[in-house]
Amino acid sequence: MSELKYAQDFIEFVNASPTPYHAVNTVKTMLSGAGFQELVERSTWPKLQKNGKYYVTRNASSIIAFTIGGEYKNGNGIAMVGAHTDSPCLRIKPISKRSSEGFIQIGVEQYGGLIAHTWFDRDLSIAGRVYVNENGKYVPKLLKIDKPLLRIPTLAIHLNREVNQKFEFNKETKLVPIAGQVALEKNSEKPPSCSDDPDLKMTPEQFESVQNVITRHNQSLIELIAKTLSVEPSQIEDFELLLFDHQKSVIGGLNDEFIFSPRLDNLTSCFTAAQALIESTETLSKLKGIQLISLFDHEEIGSQSAHGADSTFLPDILQRITKINYNGDTAIDYFHETMSKSFLISSDMAHGVHPNYPEVYESQNRPQLNLGPVIKVNANQRYSTSSSTIVLLKHVAVAGSLKIPLQLFVVRNDSPCGSTIGPILSSKLGIRTIDLGNPQLSMHSIRETGGTYDIKKLNDLFKSFFENYIDIESKILCDHL
Structure with missing residues (x-):
């Protein structure tokens, strides 16, 4: 060969x-x-x-x-x-549901020693392992969404004239991808309320944040995951999902001597x-x-x-x-x-x-x-x-x-x-x-x-x-x- x-x-x-x-x-x-x-x-x-x-x-x-x-x-x-x-990559946080200025955002955390600035202005998608309830058995399924879903946009040079001299950013507040617009998000049903047990100090929302994966993440994200796996959103128990560069690995160079990947x-x-x-x-x-x-x-x-x-x-x-x-x-x-x-x-x-x-x-x-x-x-x-x-x-x-x-x-x-x-x-x-x-x-x-x-x-x-x-x-x- x-x-x-x-x-x-x-x-x-x-x-x-x-x-x-x-x-x-x-x-x-x-x-x-x-x-x-x-x-x-x-x-x-x-x-x-x-x-x-x-x-x-x-x-x-x-x-x-x-x-x-x-x-x-x-x-x-x-x-x-x-x-x-x-x-090294970005991983979706356990509670990732965010929005700002009309945008749907996905909370992510840094995994390993990535060069973080290279993740800006890239076509990003999502892959990983999803646990699904199949008639009382909790089965892991591989997920790979073959579509650009997310992007971490940079600030225009007109609003940051020093960007070519010094590109610094807060990794918690600025390294947050956008996934869509809130105006296009479907109305979600209210989650069922938790017990009225007087010893329970959590609010209904706090309780459901662990018990119900749907409440922890944007509805459109959950629905897309379910559609890709051919399951109902209610079947999704939890997941470990990573962001990845949707651009494919290729051979390049004047004489095909490089792999860009x-x-x-x-x-x-x-x-x-x-x-x-x-x-x-x-x-x-x-x-x-x-x-x-x-x-x-x-x-x-x-x-x-x-x-x-x-x-x-x-x-x-x-x-x-x-x-x-x-x-x-x-x-x-x-x-x-x-x-x-x-x-x-x-x-x-x-x-x-x-x-x-x-x-x-x-x-x-x-x-x-x-x-x-x-x-x-x-x-x-x-x-x-x-x-x-x-x-x-x-x-x-x-x-x-x-x-x-x-x-x-x-x-x-x-x-x-x-x-x-x-x-x-x-x-x-x-x-x-x-x-x-x-x-x-x-x-x-x-x-x-x-x-x-x-x-x-x-x-x-x-x-x-x-x-x-x-x-x-x-x-x-x-x-x-």
């Missing part, structure tokens, strides 16, 4: 995945189409088999998928790629990890290890949730995998032996050098778009890369007939450094870890820029890692000085 075909498939993946719930669902579709079997955490698992292909989700926004090599033996290592499904950080890693895992199944019968991808929600806000990288999700799944007796001999706990032989690629996007701001980059470490994945290094362990993990990855990149170029990145000493899921999982599991990712511009903007040809390079690197890790790992000594 050509570089442009990989890029085009990735674009379709992004366009189908405006939220973590959609990203996981899209990955599930890819895996199911390749014959992967779904496992459920709350159920007893069937006996896992060599040559098996499996996946499991948590909260429908994080997913772990793995394959078991045909030549796997208990205690052999696991080749893991970790990434995250979430991106929302959510490159970090759907790039999610797509390439899933695609590479699927492609590696072509040689699954010959593989000696377990190949695994772990795509987490909530990385952009610190990973501390029941389904983030700092949760028990990955350790729980690894415990269940390593307790299986694959050899037919006496069953023992292989977890610690397996972890000592395992390796994690923590894949998150990297900062490509910006031609208009070259002064903010370290003089010798200036990654270029379309020149391959970037190994991220930090002496203070904001990234988990070490010399031994670099050695391993270098050999993965040139295994067989491959010649995947690699780049290096380190921040300037006078610049802060972000972090990833790498240090979290490395310290939690005690496994060797490297941090890397494709270079991009405009990270955390509503619209980011990446390299078209870097998609296949990262895909090929992950595939080589899955197929060659066990043989390469045995040659790289770490605790044998």
Whole structure:
């Protein structure tokens, strides 16, 4: 498959995945189409088999998928790629109903470290998860409204002559999208009154604000959600809805060298990890290890949730995998032996050098778009890369007939450094870890820029890692000085 075909498939993946719930669902579709079997955490698992292909989700926004090599033996290592499904965005508040100067407005809160000013004057829509009452069962449904609904308008330059010198705004009062006009809003029925219990101190409106989702949000919004899901408004129990850029991801540039897209950080890693895992199944019968991808929600806000990288999700799944007796001999706990032989690629996007701001980059470490994945290094362990993990990855990149170029990145000493899921999982599991990712511009903007040809390079690197890790790992000594 050509570089442009990989890029085009990735674009379709992004366009189908405006939220973590959609990203996981899209990955599930890819895996199911390749014959992967779904496992459920709350159920007893069937006996896992060599040559098996499996996946499991948590909260429908994080997913772990793995394959078991045909030549796997208990205690052999696991080749893991970790990434995250979430991106900085605006999220609808639990009570979002607002209006001002005749406009219907939607109250939103900031999720993660977004570049907030890039959300002004954009065609925005809504997607996420909606819980619906279906005959007494509360069922989650995916929502993606494929229509521009909202806009956060800027103030005209005639009324703000300093806007090109300094664009500052209050994120609570000015970062509020408009969704329509009050004059066109249909009259809503009054909600039923609450109990006359004298101990109840809430007003009827306050009580209903939690009990009845319809009273918390604009009527037109609720009716549009219900219509999109083919349910009645009264069936909607609650939801988690995000705003997203309605403009599609596209290939651009004079020579088709760029991808202009929302959510490159970090759907790039999610797509390439899933695609590479699927492609590696072509040689699954010959593989000696377990190949695994772990795509987490909530990385952009610190990973501390029941389904983030700092949760028990990955350790729980690894415990269940390593307790299986694959050899037919006496069953023992292989977890610690397996972890000592395992390796994690923590894949998150990297900062490509910006031609208009070259002064903010370290003089010798200036990654270029379309020149391959970037190994991220930090002496203070904001990234988990070490010399031994670099050695391993270098050999993965040139295994067989491959010649995947690699780049290096380190921040300037006078610049802060972000972090990833790498240090979290490395310290939690005690496994060797490297941090890397494709270079991009405009990270955390509503619209980011990446390299078209870097998609296949990262895909090929992950595939080589899955197929060659066990043989390469045995040659790289770490605790044998």
